[in-house]
Amino acid sequence: MISPAFILVSSFLYHVAIAGRTCPRPETLPFATVTPLKTFYDPGEQITYFCQPGYMSRGGMRRFTCPISGIWPINTLKCIPRQCPFAGILENGAVRYTTFEYPNTISFACNTGFYLNGPSSARCTEEGKWSPDPPVCAPVTCPPPPTPTFATLSAYEPLVGNSTLHGKQAVFKCLPQYAMFGNDTATCTAHGNWTELPECREVKCPFPVRPNNGFVNYPAKEALYYKDKATYGCHDTYVLDGPEEVECNKFGNWSAEPSCKASCQISVKKATVIFEGERVKIQEKFKNGMLHGQKVSFFCKNKEKKCSYTEDAQCIDGTFEIPKCFKEHSSLAFWKTDASDVKPCEADA
Numbered sequence: 001m002i003s004p005a006f007i008l009v010s011s012f013l014y015h016v017a018i019a020g021r022t023c024p025r026p027e028t029l030p031f032a033t034v035t036p037l038k039t040f041y042d043p044g045e046q047i048t049y050f051c052q053p054g055y056m057s058r059g060g061m062r063r064f065t066c067p068i069s070g071i072w073p074i075n076t077l078k079c080i081p082r083q084c085p086f087a088g089i090l091e092n093g094a095v096r097y098t099t100f101e102y103p104n105t106i107s108f109a110c111n112t113g114f115y116l117n118g119p120s121s122a123r124c125t126e127e128g129k130w131s132p133d134p135p136v137c138a139p140v141t142c143p144p145p146p147t148p149t150f151a152t153l154s155a156y157e158p159l160v161g162n163s164t165l166h167g168k169q170a171v172f173k174c175l176p177q178y179a180m181f182g183n184d185t186a187t188c189t190a191h192g193n194w195t196e197l198p199e200c201r202e203v204k205c206p207f208p209v210r211p212n213n214g215f216v217n218y219p220a221k222e223a224l225y226y227k228d229k230a231t232y233g234c235h236d237t238y239v240l241d242g243p244e245e246v247e248c249n250k251f252g253n254w255s256a257e258p259s260c261k262a263s264c265q266i267s268v269k270k271a272t273v274i275f276e277g278e279r280v281k282i283q284e285k286f287k288n289g290m291l292h293g294q295k296v297s298f299f300c301k302n303k304e305k306k307c308s309y310t311e312d313a314q315c316i317d318g319t320f321e322i323p324k325c326f327k328e329h330s331s332l333a334f335w336k337t338d339a340s341d342v343k344p345c346e347a348d349a
């Protein structure tokens with residue numbers, strides 16, 4: 001005989017037991033979703049873990065059934081980010097990255113002289129691919145250099161398709177009679193343009209003026225131009241002061257303007273002098289005069305110290321000044337000692 005009260009109590013207990021065996025909301029896993037997601041599950045109900053896009057399951061079951069005990073089994077599933085292909089090396093450039101996994105972005109830069117042919121950054125997608133595709137670093141090239149007016153390109157090696165690699169050079173020459181201003185060499189820069197090009201300008205020089213007591217020769221043309229030359233010479237006993245040949249320079253004047261300088265007559269009758277390091281008799285060595293620019297050293301006496309020293313004299317365009325300290329002896333005063341025979345004074349101590 002079962003009392004109605006017992007049925008009531010046991011049905012209550014049964015219900016409590018059933019209620020106590022439901023599974024709770026399952027634990028959440030990083031980067032995973034659970035379906036179906038509920039607050040509790042009856043025993044026998046199934047749940048499935050899915051990794052979110054961009055993540056892969058690793059190391060465990062994905063499907064669980066709520067057991068009679070009401071406790072979900074231990075879940076060792078992990079959702080790990082997908083790996084994109086290694087992209088840490090960019091030839092002639094560099095890659096900035098932390099990892100190559102979803103959802104990271106990496107960025108690219110090229111070395112000087114190279115440019116990014118492609119994007120400057122790429123993202124690892126849910127599918128584990130780089131988007132957009134990583135770039136390459138292509139060498140910078142310059143278009144053919146423009147040729148300045150009145151110039152020609154004297155050296156230039158273009159790459160395929162007329163362009164030139166960064167760092168290569170082009171050398172220019174001016175046409176004859178034109179002078180170059182600036183550097184003859186232009187370089188293809190890392191920016192893909194050329195360094196400054198030279199300029200060629202027509203340069204004329206005036207006709208050279210004939211020097212007094214001399215002559216000048218130059219090409220018989222209606223005008224004289226850059227690099228034209230003129231030669232100078234002097235009449236007898238005159239000496240050219242300046243180079244024999246002069247050239248029309250790029251500033252439109254001559255490299256020099258030589259003139260003719262007169263030689264000197266020596267008024268001293270008798271003296272021993274030093275000429276080019278040697279003792280000579282001035283009256284013999286320079287009996288035909290001394291040429292402009294020539295220099296001798298006279299001997300003078302220091303009376304107190306009874307010694308000799310020298311003083312220079314030079315022929316300058318017909319003028320030769322004898323040093324004041326020099327005393328010429330009359331040829332009769334043969335008993336006097338010439339300064340050149342007196343012992344030299346000590347150099348100043």
Ligand SMILES: *[C@@H]1O[C@H](CO)[C@@H](O)[C@H](O)[C@H]1NC(C)=O
Pocket residue numbers: 160161162
């Ligand atoms: C090089 O340049 C010239 C003149 O600009 C052009 O006619 C020629 O087709 C170019 N060659 C190449 C290979 O691009």
Ligand SMILES: *[C@@H]1O[C@H](CO)[C@@H](O)[C@H](O)[C@H]1NC(C)=O
Pocket residue numbers: 183184185187
């Ligand atoms: C011309 O440029 C080249 C290369 O840029 C350099 O080496 C050279 O010294 C320059 N010459 C002059 C005269 O400036």
Ligand SMILES: *[C@@H]1O[C@H](CO)[C@@H](O)[C@H](O)[C@H]1NC(C)=O
Pocket residue numbers: 189191193194195196
């Ligand atoms: C070349 O290009 C760079 C960058 O655009 C610029 O700064 C430079 O002035 C250019 N050089 C010449 C000679 O034009």
Ligand SMILES: *[C@@H]1O[C@H](CO)[C@@H](O)[C@H](O)[C@H]1NC(C)=O
Pocket residue numbers: 251252253254255256
């Ligand atoms: C060339 O001419 C300029 C002015 O016409 C002058 O200043 C300069 O000194 C001259 N140079 C030479 C070497 O004669």
